Amino acid sequence: MADANLADGEPIHAESFFSVSQTGEVHERLYFEYRDYDGYYFDLLKDNEAFGEEIAKLSSNMQYYLDQERVEFNGERVMSIVRYTDIVMKGETNFVAVLYLIDFAGRFTPSTNTIETWLEREIAPYDFEIIWRFPAGTTIEQIETDLEFEIYRDFVVLWALEGDDVGGYERMTFELPEKTLDTRHMVED
Secondary structure, eight states: OOOOOOTTTEEEEEEEEEETTTSSSSEEEEEEEEETTTHHHHHTTTTTHHHHHHHHHHHHHHHHHHHSEEEETTTTEEEEEEEEEEEEEEEEHHHEEEEEEEEEEOOOOSSSSEEEEEEEEESSEEEEEEEEEEEEETTEEEEEOOSSEEEEEEEEEEOOOTTOOOEEEEEEEEESSSSSSOOHHHHHH
């Protein structure tokens, strides 16, 4: 799992949340946590120009990693785009996080769909979790991955621990619901 390349920080954890729409848009929130031993990133917040340069560098580095991945929806390649990058302080501590918002899109069919990903194989440098949230009512048919995972209705939760083999080929097969979720007329019990 590519990290944000904070030169002065030690990566300690990552999490990702993918929101999948019936139109084929996928919106990802990717969050890397670091130990910032010397307070470099805490001090960076005091210098707007340097902060902006660091954000641009982080965004460019992440886009580079995303461009190395191969993602296909139903056999058609899609490209991921970094839309937003921020450095998030975790209070007055030596912990910092980098937040990315990433978009990619393809087209789904009314029948069975696949999302396939080819990633560089590596040893997980830290623990991470990934949640895929499909449209309400989606049937998850098959998951092929080296990661540990659980399927909860229309959610897929994947994870790895530091030292696990990760990457390689991954595939999710699913069928979207016929109806779109509509909560305008739902009443609490």
